[in-house]
Amino acid sequence: MARSKQAIELQRSLFSFSTGDIPPCHDRPGLNGYRRLCYTCAYAERDGNILFCRRHVMVISVRDKYGLKEWKALREQILDRDKRRCRLCGAGKYLHIHHRDGDRTNDAQENLVTLCESCHRRVHTHLAHIPEIPAGQDDDSAP
Ligand SMILES: [Zn+2]
Numbered sequence: 001m002a003r004s005k006q007a008i009e010l011q012r013s014l015f016s017f018s019t020g021d022i023p024p025c026h027d028r029p030g031l032n033g034y035r036r037l038c039y040t041c042a043y044a045e046r047d048g049n050i051l052f053c054r055r056h057v058m059v060i061s062v063r064d065k066y067g068l069k070e071w072k073a074l075r076e077q078i079l080d081r082d083k084r085r086c087r088l089c090g091a092g093k094y095l096h097i098h099h100r101d102g103d104r105t106n107d108a109q110e111n112l113v114t115l116c117e118s119c120h121r122r123v124h125t126h127l128a129h130i131p132e133i134p135a136g137q138d139d140d141s142a143p
């Protein structure tokens with residue numbers, strides 16, 4: 001389905017490319033927009049919360065992803081799937097998308113969950129013990 005295809009295109013796995021290809025930035029990493037291309041590049045290696053460019057030997061900030069229109073589209077899909085409600089408290093305002101496994105490079109739909117700002121903060125600061133965010137009723141399209 002279109003939903004899952006979009007998520008895959010946002011972050012392809014390293015092995016879906018052959019290295020030796022010209023990178024999407026055409027070896028001009030100084031140009032504006034380079035970091036956007038990194039998310040589809042064979043030379044960008046995932047390591048926990050960071051992407052590392054093996055070709056230019058530099059770290060690519062995950063934060064740059066949040067400006068991508070592909071991310072915004074995926075974010076909308078997750079909000080729709082979760083009925084625009086926090087999956088912990090049901091609030092409908094100030095919604096964030098949280099990466100369940102803590103890996104912000106892992107944009108698989110089952111890893112993404114809608115949380116309100118305050119629940120999100122609690123999840124990250126462990127002020128509240130939250131054993132598990134309940135899984136949604138969604139995901140007939142997930143592999
Ligand atoms: Zn909440």
Ligand SMILES: [Zn+2]
Binds near residue numbers: 120
């Ligand atoms: Zn989070």
